[in-house]
Amino acid sequence: MSxxxxxxxxxxxxxxxxxxxxxxxxxxxxxxxxxxxxARDAALAAFVAWAALxxxxxxxxxxxxxxxxxxxxxxLPRWAMVAVTPLFAALxxxxxxxxxxxxxxx
Amino acid sequence: MKPLRLVAAFAxxxxxxxxxxxxxxxxxxxxxxxxxxxxxxxxxxxxxxxxTASVDLPGLAGPxxxxxxxxxxxxxxxxxxxxxYRVQGWITARERLFQLELTTRATSGTLAELLGPQLLEADxxxxxxxxxxxxxxxFARLDxxxxxxxxxxxxxxxxNAWIDALKPGDLPLEYRLLGRKPTRWEPRHSLYLFAQMGxxxxxxxxxxxxxxxxxxxxxxxxxALVPVNSPVQQPIQPNGSVAPRYALTPLPxxxxxxxxxxxxxxxGLKVSRSRPDDGDDEVVVGSNNWAVAPARTKAGxxxxxxxxxxxxxxxxxxxxxxxxxxxxxxxxxxxxPGSPGVVIGFNRDVAWTFTNTGGDVLDVYRETVDNPEHPxxxxxxxxxxxxxxxxxxxxxxxxxxxxxxxxxxxxxxPMRKTASGWVSFRWTVxxxxxxxxxxLHAARATTADEWLEIMRAYVAPTQNGLxxxxxxxxxxxxxxxxxxxxxxxxGDRVFDGSTSxxxxxxxxxxxxxxxALRPAQGFLVSANQQPVDPAHNAAYLGADWPxxxxxxxxxxxxxADSAMTPDAMxxxxxxxxxxxxxxxxxxxxxxxxxxxxxxxxxPALERTLKLLEEWDGRYTPDNQRAILFELAxxxxxxxxxxxxIPEGEQQPIYRSSTSTLxxxxxxxxxWWDDRRTADTRENRDxxxxxxxxxxxxxxxxxxxxxxxxxxxxxxxxPTDIWHLLPLPxxxxxxxEVQGGPETIAPAGRHGRAGASWRMVVELGEEVRAWGTYPxxxxxxxxxPWYANRIxxxxxxxxxxxxxxxxxGDLAKERTRSTMTFAPKANR
Numbered sequence: 001m002s003x004x005x006x007x008x009x010x011x012x013x014x015x016x017x018x019x020x021x022x023x024x025x026x027x028x029x030x031x032x033x034x035x036x037x038x039a040r041d042a043a044l045a046a047f048v049a050w051a052a053l054x055x056x057x058x059x060x061x062x063x064x065x066x067x068x069x070x071x072x073x074x075x076l077p078r079w080a081m082v083a084v085t086p087l088f089a090a091l092x093x094x095x096x097x098x099x100x101x102x103x104x105x106x
Numbered sequence: 107m108k109p110l111r112l113v114a115a116f117a118x119x120x121x122x123x124x125x126x127x128x129x130x131x132x133x134x135x136x137x138x139x140x141x142x143x144x145x146x147x148x149x150x151x152x153x154x155x156x157x158t159a160s161v162d163l164p165g166l167a168g169p170x171x172x173x174x175x176x177x178x179x180x181x182x183x184x185x186x187x188x189x190x191y192r193v194q195g196w197i198t199a200r201e202r203l204f205q206l207e208l209t210t211r212a213t214s215g216t217l218a219e220l221l222g223p224q225l226l227e228a229d230x231x232x233x234x235x236x237x238x239x240x241x242x243x244x245f246a247r248l249d250x251x252x253x254x255x256x257x258x259x260x261x262x263x264x265x266n267a268w269i270d271a272l273k274p275g276d277l278p279l280e281y282r283l284l285g286r287k288p289t290r291w292e293p294r295h296s297l298y299l300f301a302q303m304g305x306x307x308x309x310x311x312x313x314x315x316x317x318x319x320x321x322x323x324x325x326x327x328x329x330a331l332v333p334v335n336s337p338v339q340q341p342i343q344p345n346g347s348v349a350p351r352y353a354l355t356p357l358p359x360x361x362x363x364x365x366x367x368x369x370x371x372x373x374g375l376k377v378s379r380s381r382p383d384d385g386d387d388e389v390v391v392g393s394n395n396w397a398v399a400p401a402r403t404k405a406g407x408x409x410x411x412x413x414x415x416x417x418x419x420x421x422x423x424x425x426x427x428x429x430x431x432x433x434x435x436x437x438x439x440x441x442x443p444g445s446p447g448v449v450i451g452f453n454r455d456v457a458w459t460f461t462n463t464g465g466d467v468l469d470v471y472r473e474t475v476d477n478p479e480h481p482x483x484x485x486x487x488x489x490x491x492x493x494x495x496x497x498x499x500x501x502x503x504x505x506x507x508x509x510x511x512x513x514x515x516x517x518x519x520p521m522r523k524t525a526s527g528w529v530s531f532r533w534t535v536x537x538x539x540x541x542x543x544x545x546l547h548a549a550r551a552t553t554a555d556e557w558l559e560i561m562r563a564y565v566a567p568t569q570n571g572l573x574x575x576x577x578x579x580x581x582x583x584x585x586x587x588x589x590x591x592x593x594x595x596x597g598d599r600v601f602d603g604s605t606s607x608x609x610x611x612x613x614x615x616x617x618x619x620x621x622a623l624r625p626a627q628g629f630l631v632s633a634n635q636q637p638v639d640p641a642h643n644a645a646y647l648g649a650d651w652p653x654x655x656x657x658x659x660x661x662x663x664x665x666a667d668s669a670m671t672p673d674a675m676x677x678x679x680x681x682x683x684x685x686x687x688x689x690x691x692x693x694x695x696x697x698x699x700x701x702x703x704x705x706x707x708x709p710a711l712e713r714t715l716k717l718l719e720e721w722d723g724r725y726t727p728d729n730q731r732a733i734l735f736e737l738a739x740x741x742x743x744x745x746x747x748x749x750x751i752p753e754g755e756q757q758p759i760y761r762s763s764t765s766t767l768x769x770x771x772x773x774x775x776x777w778w779d780d781r782r783t784a785d786t787r788e789n790r791d792x793x794x795x796x797x798x799x800x801x802x803x804x805x806x807x808x809x810x811x812x813x814x815x816x817x818x819x820x821x822x823x824p825t826d827i828w829h830l831l832p833l834p835x836x837x838x839x840x841x842e843v844q845g846g847p848e849t850i851a852p853a854g855r856h857g858r859a860g861a862s863w864r865m866v867v868e869l870g871e872e873v874r875a876w877g878t879y880p881x882x883x884x885x886x887x888x889x890p891w892y893a894n895r896i897x898x899x900x901x902x903x904x905x906x907x908x909x910x911x912x913x914g915d916l917a918k919e920r921t922r923s924t925m926t927f928a929p930k931a932n933r
Contacts, residue, residue, distance in 0.1 A: 018141065018142070018143050019143055022137060022138065022141045022143070022144055022145075022274075023126050023136075023137025023138065023140070023141055024137070027119075027123055039115070050140075050142050053142035053143055053147075054142045054147060056142075057142055057143075057147050057148070057150050057151055058150070060150055060151040060154050061150040061151065061153050061154055061888060061889075061890070062150070062888070062890060063147070063150050063888075066147075066149070066150055066887060066888040068835070069835045069836055069887045069888075070146060070279075070835075070887075071835070072833070072834065072835020072836075073283070073833055073835050073836070074133075084140065085140045085142060085147065088122060088136060088137070088140050089140075091118055091122055092118075092119070092122040092123060092126075092137070094115070094118060095115050095116070095117075095118035095119035095121075095122060095123070096115075096119055096123075097115075098111060098112075098114070098115035098118075099112070099115040099116060099119060101115075102108060102111055102112040102115060
């Protein structure tokens with residue numbers, strides 16, 4: 001399978017896993033990917049997946065005003081509050097995938 | 107590189123996965139919080155009502171249709187009353203779940219279990235009032251066949267149905283931040299709300315300020331400064347004069363300190379908040395209501411307006427709703443989240459609203475006990491009586507015990523240990539009552555007479571219930587229990603608990619409550635003022651009444667307009683004029699002229715005089731002179747009432763504008779002499795002028811030059827509407843408002859209280875109504891209905907309330923959601 005298709009499937013898997021199991025799903029998919037693929041691909045897929053899900057959420061309502069309120073609680077500007085979400089997923093995925101990738105490379 | 111990469115991966119995973127399983131410090135669990143589907147972001151989706159939806163709800167007798175309009179108001183169409191309340195509970199839980207729990211815990215004294223050990227003392231304070239215990243007892247006594255009981259149970263079932271079906275994305279933000287899940291709602295919790303309202307509205311005991319003043323300046327002065335009867339009479343029950351009646355008797359000079367009073371004060375309850383006063387920034391709790399009979403309205407229909415002044419929060423203390431059961435019930439207005447029915451509102455025939463009477467309904471008793479450290483008995487009429495003991499356990503969020511207290515009760519009520527012994531108190535808020543039944547029955551009234559008749563049985567807190575009907579009647583009664591006390595009947599003292607002769611001998615008969623129906627003057631007004639002119643009815647109802655200025659202003663506006671319209675009624679809500687200014691400003695100006703003419707002025711005084719003379723006396727947001735007057739009004743008490751400033755303090759322990767008025771009437775009163783200036787004997791004009799000059803200095807220091815923009819009233823005197831937790835980013839802070847101390851829309855500087863609901867109702871052939879409150883229908887910060895009404899409220903605008911008779915009557919373009927609730931078999 002070509003890399004773009006593989007990456008695309010990985011993103012879809014991250015999206016589905018999020019629906020099914022939340023953040024756990026991201027970690028599990030990333031760990032599974034780590035057996036075969038690169039951790040950076042898992043991180044990228046998680047980032048895109050959660051960014052896409054945020055965009056999907058934004059289609060349902062006023063995400064940015066809410067982001068401002070939410071960010072204010074943590075002393076973050078709203079753009080940072082939005083950015084930290086897919087960033088969290090990316091770092092989580094990278095950590096899970098990299099752990100398995102490192103073990104695989106032995 | 108490999109080991110480094112492995113370590114890095116492990117560290118990252120530990121941080122993010124670990125931080126998702128357990129909280130990292132104050133942060134919520136990261137993964138569950140940031141999850142874009144079911145985390146906090148899910149609230150964006152949860153905020154949206156589906157265009158159509160079907161909901162299975164256990165316990166329904168038949169289908170219920172709910173139309174949510176574009177103001178976020180649910181119109182509930184049910185086939186039975188209980189079904190309406192059941193769905194009301196469900197939809198209130200959908201929008202205000204955290205608020206329901208917080209209010210319950212604030213009453214039961216279990217905030218520490220939710221928010222942490224820092225709330226322990228707050229919990230102890232409220233458990234010491236025994237509100238939840240009283241509410242639980244009331245609930246246990248309810249007639250289970252009564253509509254009140256069944257409605258409370260149905261409502262609770264609706265709330266719990268929402269909780270049971272809660273999806274992860276629906277969990278309110280506050281629970282996510284706290285790492286908690288909602289607790290189930292119990293029917294008795296509905297009664298906690300009224301108990302909490304009692305605490306808000308009926309806690310101050312006038313005995314405390316009276317004793318505090320007496321301790322410093324003696325009994326005669328205390329009687330004059332903290333009087334039973336207000337020196338400015340603008341009573342709720344019309345006294346034959348629309349203009350206020352002034353009874354400005356000369357103030358007795360300050361007397362010697364009274365150590366006995368000081369001792370008694372130390373034995374007092376010490377839970378009273380400072381009474382709302384025009385000098386108090388923070389507390390603007392009270393209310394207005396007024397009604398106009400058809401003969402004085404342009405359209406020939408009765409008009410009613412009301413605005414309860416309470417703590418302003420996000421979400422609001424109120425939730426708007428409309429309940430319809432064809433042929434039985436059709437009521438709209440505001441509800442208290444947690445309680446079935448409508449509290450302030452209207453049906454097709456009758457409109458009603460309330461203000462706080464502020465009657466004296468709490469008395470404190472010095473108790474003689476067997477053991478000062480751990481009493482088990484108290485002495486009454488030379489006989490030892492056992493105390494009721496109750497263990498109170500306080501826990502933290504993890505369930506660990508924080509403290510264990512023993513509450514004690516006499517036959518009068520809860521006890522409290524003070525600096526010099528034990529006291530107990532009796533409080534009508536703790537007496538058996540059945541408010542829910544009353545409100546539910548009253549919502550079906552078809553005439554003002556009928557509504558007033560139903561509300562005769564109301565107990566606590568004492569409320570001025572104003573009503574109007576489609577036939578054109580207007581009426582008001584200051585309802586609630588007023589204790590009959592021994593001796594002179596006054597309650598502004600601490601009683602000797604060792605004798606039963608101190609106990610209440612009964613309650614005032616309803617026939618003696620302040621009351622008016624179809625008054626000759628054609629309008630009625632209540633704004634927390636003394637309800638009845640003592641010249642007409644000397645029954646003791648209370649003392650130390652709030653200032654009359656709002657009542658004076660509203661009466662003046664109504665008297666001046668014999669063709670009232672709903673628009674004019676609505677504008678009155680945020681009228682920027684002030685009877686307080688009209689009363690006090692001329693004194694300042696005359697004093698300044700007098701001092702200046704006598705060569706005792708000076709540049710500061712002259713400038714202040716010029717600035718104040720430029721002022722139009724109105725509290726509009728763009729006004730740049732009102733702040734100067736307010737600062738002068740704040741400087742004045744520190745100079746006038748220096749005898750009331752205890753050693754080491756900066757402010758007098760008591761100050762009221764009506765007492766100041768008494769002093770103003772006597773330029774040579776010894777009160778004007780500031781004892782701190784040993785070489786000088788001041789008089790009235792000197793003190794007023796000094797206050798003005800000091801005000802200018804304060805204004806310039808704080809806000810710069812007068813016309814540079816810094817004095818702008820909206821900027822220097824905003825209102826803060828705090829989130830329940832309170833988190834600044836979820837709050838609406840520094841909201842510019844029209845109004846100031848003791849205007850019809852009272853406002854404190856960064857005050858947290860104000861008009862929590864504004865309503866105007868016209869009862870014509872078809873009822874028309876307008877209203878708003880500072881907040882939004884939803885408690886979800888992601889909802890467009892979270893704080894959307896605040897700009898409208900701040901600008902004094904009202905929405906037209908929609909009142910469809912049937913579901914089909916609500917216009918499609920005004921309908922945001924249609925939900926059908928169907929019975930579901932209990933599993």
